[in-house]
Amino acid sequence: MCQTKGILVHDYWKAYYGFGGNEHALCNAHLIRELRLAVEEGQKWAQAMIDYMLELDQEVERAGGKLGKRRQEEVREAYRKLLREGDKECPQGEAKPP
Numbered sequence: 001m002c003q004t005k006g007i008l009v010h011d012y013w014k015a016y017y018g019f020g021g022n023e024h025a026l027c028n029a030h031l032i033r034e035l036r037l038a039v040e041e042g043q044k045w046a047q048a049m050i051d052y053m054l055e056l057d058q059e060v061e062r063a064g065g066k067l068g069k070r071r072q073e074e075v076r077e078a079y080r081k082l083l084r085e086g087d088k089e090c091p092q093g094e095a096k097p098p
Contacts, residue, residue: 028053038090045086052082 007023011030032053038046056075060067067075 028057038086043086043090045082045089048085049082052078 005022007025009025009027011027032050035046035050035053039050063071
């Protein structure tokens with residue numbers, strides 16, 4: 001694996017980031033699992049993010065695996081907006097009790 005080039009899609013295991021020469025992407029299944037924990041903790045933004053990710057997955061599938069550049073920009077902005085909502089609801093360093 002050390003000789004690979006491209007995008008490594010993985011969970012959060014820190015060791016993967018040691019593989020230089022690659023871009024990294026986090027696995028959506030792992031992200032959704034983490035978001036579900038946030039939902040259980042009462043974070044409303046997390047359910048909105050899960051819904052968006054699942055809807056987007058279907059949209060990409062219908063588009064043949066890739067969205068056009070303009071739509072990609074719209075998706076990034078919507079994703080960032082949801083992250084900002086998460087920052088408002090649960091600022092970094094503050095965990096909500098269950």
